[in-house]
Amino acid sequence: MLALKQLKQIDATPSEPYETVPLELISEAQTKGYDSVCLPLTTEAWRKRWTEMCLMPSDSVHPENRSRESRRESRLLRRDSAVEKKAEAWRENPCFEWDEVTITRLDEAASITAIVSEWLELDAEDDGIRYDAEIALQQELAYASYLTIHTAILPAPRNRNHIASYARTVRACLQKAPFMSIAIRLPVYDTTSVTEPIVPVSPSSSSSSLQSSSTPSTPRLFVSNSTDSLAPLEAHIDAAWETWDLIRSICDYNIRLTLALDLTPPLPNSPGVLSKWAAEAVRYIFLPSTTFIANAKGYPVLPKPTQNFIRDSMTHRPNIIISGASSGLHMRGGEDAYSQYVRHLERTSSVVQAAETAGTVENFAQGYQDYLQAPLQPLMDNLQSITYQTFEQDPVKYRSYEEAIYKALQEWPYQDKIVICVAGAGRGPLVARSLSAVDRTKRRNVHIYAIEKNPNAFVTLQNRQRMEWKDRVRLIFGDMRSIVVAEKADILVSELLGSFGDNELSPECLDGAMRFLKPQGISIPSSYTAHLAPLSSSKLYNDARAITDEKSLETPYVVMFQAVNLLSGEGPGPSGLCGPQVQECWEFEHPRKNLVLNDQGLPPTNSHNARSAKLRFHIPHAGVLHGLAGYFEAVLYGNIGLSIHPHRKDQISKNMLSWFPLFFPFKEPLYLPSNCELQVSIWRLTNERQVWYEWHAESFLGSIGGTSTTSGGGQSLVSPTVGVPSPLIDAIDLVPRSSPLLRDGLERSTATLVKIGHTSLHNAGGRSNYIGL
Numbered sequence: 001m002l003a004l005k006q007l008k009q010i011d012a013t014p015s016e017p018y019e020t021v022p023l024e025l026i027s028e029a030q031t032k033g034y035d036s037v038c039l040p041l042t043t044e045a046w047r048k049r050w051t052e053m054c055l056m057p058s059d060s061v062h063p064e065n066r067s068r069e070s071r072r073e074s075r076l077l078r079r080d081s082a083v084e085k086k087a088e089a090w091r092e093n094p095c096f097e098w099d100e101v102t103i104t105r106l107d108e109a110a111s112i113t114a115i116v117s118e119w120l121e122l123d124a125e126d127d128g129i130r131y132d133a134e135i136a137l138q139q140e141l142a143y144a145s146y147l148t149i150h151t152a153i154l155p156a157p158r159n160r161n162h163i164a165s166y167a168r169t170v171r172a173c174l175q176k177a178p179f180m181s182i183a184i185r186l187p188v189y190d191t192t193s194v195t196e197p198i199v200p201v202s203p204s205s206s207s208s209s210l211q212s213s214s215t216p217s218t219p220r221l222f223v224s225n226s227t228d229s230l231a232p233l234e235a236h237i238d239a240a241w242e243t244w245d246l247i248r249s250i251c252d253y254n255i256r257l258t259l260a261l262d263l264t265p266p267l268p269n270s271p272g273v274l275s276k277w278a279a280e281a282v283r284y285i286f287l288p289s290t291t292f293i294a295n296a297k298g299y300p301v302l303p304k305p306t307q308n309f310i311r312d313s314m315t316h317r318p319n320i321i322i323s324g325a326s327s328g329l330h331m332r333g334g335e336d337a338y339s340q341y342v343r344h345l346e347r348t349s350s351v352v353q354a355a356e357t358a359g360t361v362e363n364f365a366q367g368y369q370d371y372l373q374a375p376l377q378p379l380m381d382n383l384q385s386i387t388y389q390t391f392e393q394d395p396v397k398y399r400s401y402e403e404a405i406y407k408a409l410q411e412w413p414y415q416d417k418i419v420i421c422v423a424g425a426g427r428g429p430l431v432a433r434s435l436s437a438v439d440r441t442k443r444r445n446v447h448i449y450a451i452e453k454n455p456n457a458f459v460t461l462q463n464r465q466r467m468e469w470k471d472r473v474r475l476i477f478g479d480m481r482s483i484v485v486a487e488k489a490d491i492l493v494s495e496l497l498g499s500f501g502d503n504e505l506s507p508e509c510l511d512g513a514m515r516f517l518k519p520q521g522i523s524i525p526s527s528y529t530a531h532l533a534p535l536s537s538s539k540l541y542n543d544a545r546a547i548t549d550e551k552s553l554e555t556p557y558v559v560m561f562q563a564v565n566l567l568s569g570e571g572p573g574p575s576g577l578c579g580p581q582v583q584e585c586w587e588f589e590h591p592r593k594n595l596v597l598n599d600q601g602l603p604p605t606n607s608h609n610a611r612s613a614k615l616r617f618h619i620p621h622a623g624v625l626h627g628l629a630g631y632f633e634a635v636l637y638g639n640i641g642l643s644i645h646p647h648r649k650d651q652i653s654k655n656m657l658s659w660f661p662l663f664f665p666f667k668e669p670l671y672l673p674s675n676c677e678l679q680v681s682i683w684r685l686t687n688e689r690q691v692w693y694e695w696h697a698e699s700f701l702g703s704i705g706g707t708s709t710t711s712g713g714g715q716s717l718v719s720p721t722v723g724v725p726s727p728l729i730d731a732i733d734l735v736p737r738s739s740p741l742l743r744d745g746l747e748r749s750t751a752t753l754v755k756i757g758h759t760s761l762h763n764a765g766g767r768s769n770y771i772g773l
């Protein structure tokens with residue numbers, strides 16, 4: 001947590017024993033429990049000199065020209081050669097005078113975050129002002145770098161017309177200051193366009209604002225041509241996010257560019273609108289004391305939506321910057337009350353609590369959040385003992401397996417002997433759980449086989465057999481697709497599942513194992529499904545492309561998601577589509593029905609394991625698609641299952657640790673406007689040696705043409721008269737006839753969809769990533 005402090009003059013006198021005022025401020029803040037201090041880098045003196053050099057005084061600008069005129073333009077008309085000479089000298093060699101900066105020493109700079117002069121208009125209407133503001137910004141950053149300050153917070157963009165100019169300047173600064181991080185201050189939404197008429201900030205307002213204090217007040221975004229003043233708050237939140245999206249895109253997702261989100265505007269009570277910030281690099285949160293309200297006892301607290309936002313944003317562990325804490329705005333608690341309250345919010349955040357509670361996925365995954373890992377390939381590779389040991393720490397998975405085996409045994413019709421076969425036994429945890437289930441049922445005469453193809457794990461199995469299991473278990477070394485088993489099994493137990501269900505080749509391995517399952521035998525698991533959701537995460541996108549291998553953006557990764565935003569929503573979209581956020585792609589079940597087998601009892605080809613899905617998602621709020629989140633759900637037996645589906649996992653297998661989701665990246669981020677439809681295609685493809693996935697996405701805007709009743713797949717076609725004009729229109733797609741959403745015979749708006757964008761086809765032919773058979 002940081003305290004925002006003001007220091008208007010460098011020659012103010014410090015109290016004893018401090019040598020300088022900045023050192024006094026830093027020490028005082030640390031005593032009050034802050035980690036560090038946020039300090040404006042420059043003084044009023046700098047503002048005055050820059051203004052004199054680069055702006056016309058407001059009284060010398062003709063009223064008609066006020067909105068356009070800068071010194072750069074006007075100097076052509078009314079040259080004040082002395083000032084102009086001074087300005088040119090500065091432009092040629094930008095340099096501060098001693099009283100224009102707040103700090104001068106390395107020890108003062110050691111723990112501060114610098115706030116760049118907030119009056120600099122990098123997006124002014126006037127190009128002369130923009131040019132001079134850029135020189136001043138470079139000068140400030142160069143000075144901050146000289147003092148080894150690592151982060152500078154830039155003034156918020158104010159003028160939607162020139163955000164590209166603002167972003168270009170930021171990009172140039174990132175190049176010129178290679179060791180500095182830059183945070184963009186951005187109000188979470190623009191209050192001016194909601195409640196007040198918009199007043200352009202420059203150039204005349206630049207000079208008039210000179211009279212105001214230099215306190216970094218909440219910047220306001222000038223949204224020209226924006227949504228009209230009656231537009232819902234959501235549009236203004238989207239507008240702020242779109243500003244950020246443009247800046248970071250122009251800066252090519254530079255990892256040194258982050259956000260300082262300003263929470264001064266009161267937040268709306270609809271968390272969905274704000275969830276997009278979860279996927280962004282929010283490094284700072286500005287929290288002025290004016291944002292706080294008094295509770296019944298007079299202590300400062302935050303309104304509910306702001307409380308929730310702060311708690312949820314703990315996934316990023318942002319630095320909270322509190323300003324105005326000493327202004328005495330609230331009756332009780334004094335200055336410390338603000339920081340104590342924010343610390344309380346941090347402590348009670350569910351994100352922080354989950355991370356601190358033993359046994360939770362969040363606790364288990366410490367350090368792995370949003371970290372890209374290559375999926376395991378247990379068929380192609382032989383796993384390490386340490387990898388098995390990590391699996392075995394998961395109490396939930398093995399407990400569920402034991403319950404499934406126990407239930408299957410209980411329901412199995414009585415017969416003399418039962419054969420259980422554990423296919424892919426690893427170091428033996430499912431063998432142990434099978435024995436335990438057998439003991440619980442008090443069944444006798446149960447034969448257990450354990451098959452494993454990893455020669456190293458097979459040594460561990462032999463040891464356990466010798467020491468623990470004795471003749472209750474028979475071991476078979478080899479590949480389940482080709483080994484010979486002495487007797488057929490009644491129950492086949494396997495755990496060959498990947499994060500996407502079938503991505504560790506469970507279907508192919510179990511095809512081979514079916515040779516030794518009795519015709520009426522059962523498989524645990526009996527089925528599993530793959531699920532997808534579109535997601536936004538600048539971090540994951542950046543990390544995937546940072547891997548120098550050109551294949552990195554066509555490779556699925558295992559990731560414990562944290563700073564990601566699922567883009568799809570539950571509400572009705574432009575075509576009446578009411579899709580769930582996460583959708584099912586396909587299913588595998590074992591044993592298979594109606595499979596053609598050859599003489600060895602194996603399917604002659606693997607073509608029956610190819611799958612494809614086309615999914616349609618409604619995108620309620622504008623966002624950028626960076627990839628797809630892949631999940632699985634498995635039915636072990638009856639209603640006992642395993643799930644990492646984000647909305648179902650807690651009901652099915654809470655705190656299961658073994659699987660993190662899969663992330664399918666996109667090479668190019670795809671911008672998705674509010675209320676559009678995203679169609680995702682994914683294929684599981686195979687030849688005789690490999691299995692691989694290919695993926696692709698298209699986006700559409702809808703034009704609602706009226707209402708009709710659709711039943712039995714029928715739909716009336718409406719011409720796109722109310723279509724949304726798009727420069728990218730290259731196709732018109734109709735809601736597919738076969739869509740299950742239309743087959744249900746519900747009454748919906750008929751709609752045509754206007755295509756607005758698509759990604760390339762990823763991993764075509766398995767060129768970048770495949771799993772070997």
Ligand SMILES: C[S@@+](CC[C@H](N)C(=O)[O-])C[C@H]1O[C@@H](n2cnc3c(N)ncnc32)[C@H](O)[C@@H]1O
Pocket residue numbers: 378379382383388391392423424425426427428429430451452453454457478479480481494495496497509
């Ligand atoms: C994900 S691990 C699970 C191990 C163990 N059952 C557990 O739950 O800890 C899958 C195991 O199946 C083995 N395996 C994979 N494919 C196999 C095959 N075709 N034949 C035999 N074993 C196989 C791997 O070597 C690995 O030990």
